[in-house]
Amino acid sequence: xxxxxxxxxxxxxxxxxxxxxxxxxxxxxxxxxxxxxxxxxxxxxxxxxxxxxxxxxxxxxxxxxxxxxxxxxxxxxxxxxxxxxxxxxxxxxxxxxxxxxxxxxxxxxxxxxxxxxxxxxxxxxxxxxxxxxxxxxxxxxxxxxxxxxxxxxxxx
Amino acid sequence: xxxxxxxxxxxxxxxxxxxxxxxxxxxxxxxxxxxxxxxxxxxxxxxxxxxxxxxxxxxxxxxxxxxxxxxxxxxxxxxxxxxxxxxxxxxxxxxxxxxxxxxxxxxxxxxxxxxxxxxxxxxxxxxxxxxxxxxxxxxxxxxxxxxxxxxxxxxxxxxxxxxxxxxxxxxxxxxxxxxxxxxxxxxxxxxxxxxxxxxxxxxxxxxxxxxxxxxxxxxxxxxxxxxxxxxxxxxxxxxxxxxxxxxxxxxxxxxxxxxxxxxxxxxxxxxxxxxxxxxxxxxxxxxxxxxxxxxxxxxxxxxxxxxxxxxxxxxxxxxxxxxxxxxxxxxxxxxxxxxxxxxxxxxxxxxxxxxxxxxxxxxxxxxxxxxxxxxxxxxxxxxxxxxxxxxxxxxxxxxxxxxxxxxxxxxxxxxxxxxxxxxxxxxxxxxxxxxxxxxxxxxxxxxxxxxxxxxxxxxxxxxxxxxxxxxxxxxxxxxxxxxxxxxxxxxxxxxxxxxxxxxxxxxxxxxxxxxxxxxxxxxxxxxxxxxxxxxxxxxxxxxxxxxxxxxxxxxxxxxxxxxxxxxxxxxxxxxxxxxxxxxxxxxxxxxxxxxxxxxxxxxxxxxxxxxxxxxxxxxxxxxxxxxxxxxxxxxxxxxxxxxxxxxxxxxxxxxxxxxxx
Numbered sequence: 001x002x003x004x005x006x007x008x009x010x011x012x013x014x015x016x017x018x019x020x021x022x023x024x025x026x027x028x029x030x031x032x033x034x035x036x037x038x039x040x041x042x043x044x045x046x047x048x049x050x051x052x053x054x055x056x057x058x059x060x061x062x063x064x065x066x067x068x069x070x071x072x073x074x075x076x077x078x079x080x081x082x083x084x085x086x087x088x089x090x091x092x093x094x095x096x097x098x099x100x101x102x103x104x105x106x107x108x109x110x111x112x113x114x115x116x117x118x119x120x121x122x123x124x125x126x127x128x129x130x131x132x133x134x135x136x137x138x139x140x141x142x143x144x145x146x147x148x149x150x151x152x153x154x155x156x
Numbered sequence: 157x158x159x160x161x162x163x164x165x166x167x168x169x170x171x172x173x174x175x176x177x178x179x180x181x182x183x184x185x186x187x188x189x190x191x192x193x194x195x196x197x198x199x200x201x202x203x204x205x206x207x208x209x210x211x212x213x214x215x216x217x218x219x220x221x222x223x224x225x226x227x228x229x230x231x232x233x234x235x236x237x238x239x240x241x242x243x244x245x246x247x248x249x250x251x252x253x254x255x256x257x258x259x260x261x262x263x264x265x266x267x268x269x270x271x272x273x274x275x276x277x278x279x280x281x282x283x284x285x286x287x288x289x290x291x292x293x294x295x296x297x298x299x300x301x302x303x304x305x306x307x308x309x310x311x312x313x314x315x316x317x318x319x320x321x322x323x324x325x326x327x328x329x330x331x332x333x334x335x336x337x338x339x340x341x342x343x344x345x346x347x348x349x350x351x352x353x354x355x356x357x358x359x360x361x362x363x364x365x366x367x368x369x370x371x372x373x374x375x376x377x378x379x380x381x382x383x384x385x386x387x388x389x390x391x392x393x394x395x396x397x398x399x400x401x402x403x404x405x406x407x408x409x410x411x412x413x414x415x416x417x418x419x420x421x422x423x424x425x426x427x428x429x430x431x432x433x434x435x436x437x438x439x440x441x442x443x444x445x446x447x448x449x450x451x452x453x454x455x456x457x458x459x460x461x462x463x464x465x466x467x468x469x470x471x472x473x474x475x476x477x478x479x480x481x482x483x484x485x486x487x488x489x490x491x492x493x494x495x496x497x498x499x500x501x502x503x504x505x506x507x508x509x510x511x512x513x514x515x516x517x518x519x520x521x522x523x524x525x526x527x528x529x530x531x532x533x534x535x536x537x538x539x540x541x542x543x544x545x546x547x548x549x550x551x552x553x554x555x556x557x558x559x560x561x562x563x564x565x566x567x568x569x570x571x572x573x574x575x576x577x578x579x580x581x582x583x584x585x586x587x588x589x590x591x592x593x594x595x596x597x598x599x600x601x602x603x604x605x606x607x608x609x610x611x612x613x614x615x616x617x618x619x620x621x622x623x624x625x626x627x628x629x630x631x632x633x634x635x636x637x638x639x640x641x642x643x644x645x646x647x648x649x650x651x652x653x654x655x656x657x658x659x660x661x662x663x664x665x666x667x668x669x670x671x672x673x674x675x676x677x678x679x680x681x682x683x684x685x686x687x688x689x690x691x692x693x694x695x696x697x698x699x700x701x702x703x704x705x706x707x708x709x710x711x712x713x714x715x716x717x718x719x720x721x722x723x724x725x726x727x728x729x730x731x732x733x734x735x736x737x738x739x740x741x742x743x744x745x746x747x748x749x750x751x752x753x754x755x756x757x758x759x760x761x762x763x764x765x766x767x768x769x770x771x772x773x774x775x776x777x778x779x780x781x782x783x784x785x786x787x788x789x790x791x792x793x794x795x796x797x798x799x800x801x802x803x804x805x806x807x808x809x810x811x812x813x814x815x816x817x
Contacts, residue, residue, distance in 0.1 A: 049773060052769075052770065052773055053773075053774075053777070055770065056731075056770065056774055059731065059735060059770060060731060062735070062738070063730075063731060063734045063735055063738065066734070066738045066741075067734065070741070075741065075745070126498070127498030127499065127780065128498075128499075130777050130780070131777070131780065131781055131784055131785070133777070134777045134778055134780075134781040135781070135785070137774075137777075137778075138721065138724065141723075141724045141727045141728065141778075142720075142723065142724075142727070144727050144730075144731065145609075145723050145724075145726065145727040148605060148727070148730060149605060149606070149609075152605055
């Protein structure tokens with residue numbers, strides 16, 4: 001295996017690390033949700049919707065990791081012989097979605113946890129809680145976009 | 157919305173409000189402020205019927221308790237969604253039978269409820285008594301035996317950490333005749349039985365104290381522990397049997413459930429009607445109220461009021477007066493009121509933004525979800541839901557909106573060539589040997605994302621410009637033409653100018669003569685715009701406020717952020733498409749043959765279900781966000797109070813007119 005290929009795989013690994021943030025974020029939201037359900041089990045659906053929001057960063061990470069692995073032929077193909085420059089380039093592609101994903105998912109987890117508290121007191125305000133969460137998500141979406149545009153610009 | 161004031165005779169009050177509730181389009185205002193003015197206070201007093209309201213509220217909670225009990229023990233299948241059942245007036249009367257009978261039935265069942273609850277309390281008490289006796293099972297003397305002629309018989313506990321050997325030794329030092337038996341121990345305590353001479357009582361008590369001894373409390377129990385436990389067991393059996401019988405009663409009462417539900421609704425309507433009085437003013441013979449009435453219900457309302465010999469006045473509210481808001485849109489647009497509802501009703505100074513953004517919502521949702529397969533599923537499920545369940549209110553609108561959005565999703569899927577990702581290609585390659593690809597009607601965004609990015613930003617720019625245009629409309633409508641120029645039109649000039657200046661060269665490639673003109677126009681538009689933003693403020697502002705225009709000009713940077721925010725249309729569209737492909741690829745890796753095909757189906761079903769839910773949620777949230785933050789940010793504040801008319805607010809049945817069924 002060439003150094004370039006290894007670097008590209010590291011890039012995929014970094015992208016997939018966004019899941020760390022999602023795990024923590026979803027966990028934070030879940031703790032808050034369970035507390036609310038203890039008082040009012042009818043709010044399960046609403047809290048679940050909010051809890052799912054920080055989960056997307058992990059999916060964006062998975063997406064990018066998968067794209068990189070497919071491009072270098074690690075999934076169902078023959079591995080491409082990359083130069084180390086190409087490998088480094090693909091590593092860079094993984095960084096935005098991975099790094100931004102980790103912190104934005106944690107922050108989003110805290111935001112939706114607050115949103116869950118909000119619907120505990122005011123059940124009609126689910127949409128507003130969701131929008132606050134979506135404000136945080138924006139940056140994960142932008143990071144995914146940049147990762148993707150970088151990835152798309154290189155032809156092997 | 158029209159303002160309505162009515163004076164009527166007391167004797168007509170009941171029948172009038174009965175009809176107005178049926179009519180369901182008149183909102184009553186609170187009148188307490190009027191009574192603070194002298195003129196009103198002199199002639200009229202506050203009507204009110206708090207006693208009846210509180211009695212009926214109490215009664216309602218009893219009926220609710222009965223219904224809850226029936227639901228708890230009724231084994232019959234419950235419907236998936238709780239929706240109001242539509243019945244005709246006649247059917248309703250049939251179901252209810254006589255209200256008197258229903259009331260006595262509820263009374264009977266409520267008594268059973270209380271007995272069941274009492275039994276539950278009793279059961280808890282027995283169980284806790286059992287738990288407290290359990291550690292003493294090894295003790296076989298009667299509990300009431302506390303002393304003989306010379307000996308005290310005592311039971312008690314010491315902490316688990318206390319040294320029982322040391323205790324035994326110390327006691328035997330003061331009194332050889334004492335007998336100490338350890339009956340049992342658990343994590344917290346050791347359970348002791350102690351026999352000692354009456355003469356030694358004082359010194360033994362002193363020793364016990366140092367070991368943290370506490371006397372056991374058996375209250376008034378007699379007989380041995382095992383006898384008591386047996387007795388308690390029998391009591392428990394008995395209580396459980398009684399509860400079972402009561403539960404059986406409730407199960408039988410399930411046949412009466414519909415009737416009790418009808419009765420519940422009857423009581424609610426009676427309660428609401430009694431509550432109406434709180435919003436009335438009265439004199440000896442007459443009553444007064446005022447409130448709101450939607451414009452298009454005017455004629456019907458007049459008819460009702462005339463029939464009851466009322467004096468009334470229907471006026472248009474003053475300019476700037478806050479009125480309750482009722483959104484009224486064409487049927488295609490109505491479902492999108494969900495989005496407005498979830499944000500905030502427009503204030504009466506604003507216009508309802510729903511008809512304007514609903515098209516964009518439709519568009520954005522489809523772009524971000526963009527898959528033929530997902531579109532079919534979303535629309536299919538939602539339309540089926542509408543057909544099967546008589547949904548009402550927000551739920552109805554939401555489901556219908558999603559059904560429409562499914563259509564949009566399908567269309568964009570067609571344009572981008574996506575059907576469950578690339579499932580057709582993968583399946584045909586893995587299982588049939590030659591790959592088939594569906595070619596997109598427009599282009600595949602995965603291979604040319606820049607094109608879609610530009611398109612997203614253009615659509616976003618149009619969306620934002622329309623938002624700004626509405627602001628201009630509102631300002632001009634209110635006669636603030638100069639504000640409209642300063643806040644909107646010079647911005648149009650500046651922004652269009654900048655766009656032409658930067659991108660004018662690439663609009664018509666290969667024609668430098670045209671692009672040159674475009675760039676030149678852009679330059680001058682931008683200059684005019686910027687000059688307008690700074691200059692108008694300098695002319696119109698006062699003092700230091702004259703310089704604010706420069707700061708406002710800096711606001712142009714926020715437009716960059718706003719437009720780029722629409723890049724999520726591309727990003728989320730990619731996310732749903734690529735993740736769909738990920739699952740297809742995972743399934744495709746299994747290889748060829750029957751087993752691989754089964755594995756593929758399993759992976760595809762689970763994977764696509766997951767992708768569907770997570771992306772439908774994300775798409776809903778982000779399509780809403782683009783309206784709330786970017787679009788509404790340009791002109792909309794909201795803060796209106798929703799129209800809340802007097803109506804039959806029933807919970808279980810909805811009485812509809814005969815001809816509708």
